Amino acid sequence: MSRPRVAVFRPDDGRIDDAADLLDSLGAEPVPDPMLTIEPTGETPPDADFVVLTSATGVEILADAGWTPGNAVLCCIGSSTAEAAEAAGWTVGRVPDQYDSAGMVAELGDEVSGKSVALARSDRASATMPEGLREAGADVTETTLYRLERPADGGESAELAARGELDGAAFTSSSTVEGFLAAAAERGIREDAIAGLEDAVVGAIAESPAETAEEAGIAVDVVPETADFAALARAVVERAKRCG
Incomplete structure (x- = not known):
């Protein structure tokens, strides 16, 4: 065959x-x-109570820039993102069972009212996560870590x-x-x-x-x-x- x-x-x-x-x-x-193709923007997320990363690419870009999560609860979508974060020496606090934006909203929805949440993603990220977290009462900031070009x-x-x-x-x-x-x-x-x-x-x-x-x-x-x-x-x- x-x-x-x-x-x-x-x-x-x-x-x-x-x-x-x-x-x-x-x-x-x-x-x-x-x-x-990946085009880093050079931006990093601000200090926040929660920081959400959605890809191993984002982790690698931030690690190369010398960024660390500090006292934030680091939240990762997907096992590969979490593994990359742990390899960078960071402690991962949340990995939702559902590996997408809706899964992260479900994971954090009961905890983020009145808290600051920094989303660090690509320029093609969906609006599902920021909208859902804001509805849950979070103060959400969005950082574009990299642009995706074809x-x-x-x-x-x-x-x-x-x-x-x-x-x-x-x-x-x-x-x-x-x-x-x-x-x-x-x-x-x-x-x-x-x-x-x-x-x-x-x-x-x-x-x-x-x-x-x-x-x-x-x-x-x-x-x-x-x-x-x-x-x-x-x-x-x-x-x-x-x-x-």
Whole structure:
């Protein structure tokens, strides 16, 4: 049996190479197609009672800048974010069971009335968390740690999908779904690329990117129980092998 060809869309900051290596070790032919580049803003969050970080990228940017959480309760979305924070020497106080903005609102909602909460995220972050925390009575500030840009040369995966030559796709954020669709649209193959994914195993790391894909007409086959790339990669490759 030939190795399934699986596209991966991690940012082009070293993670795309690690992701491709993982797919290769799982017996897949990786198609690394970075849909995002990271542009740090140089900003850091202010002092607050609670600081919320949403990605390992944000942790790494702050650690490189010499920032520390001080006396704040550090809250992380996702195990990879928490692990990165702990590796930086910080104490993590909260990791919600649900790895998204709504999960963090549910985790902190009963504790933040009259408290200050600093959100430190990308420029593409949703309004769900600040709105929910403000409704819970928190004084919320938002800091843009980095901007996400789409590389001009991305889109190989869209071309393969449009030709029916892709066996799997592993989306790690709503931004990667949107980047895939934008790259396909620029090539005039958006509908063909979406149709091509019908015969591939489509995985999303969490419910948010899954919903973005579904809204665009992309059927999602796999969402791992844990919002972790390794779990996503294993699930997509294993299913692609069975389908092949």
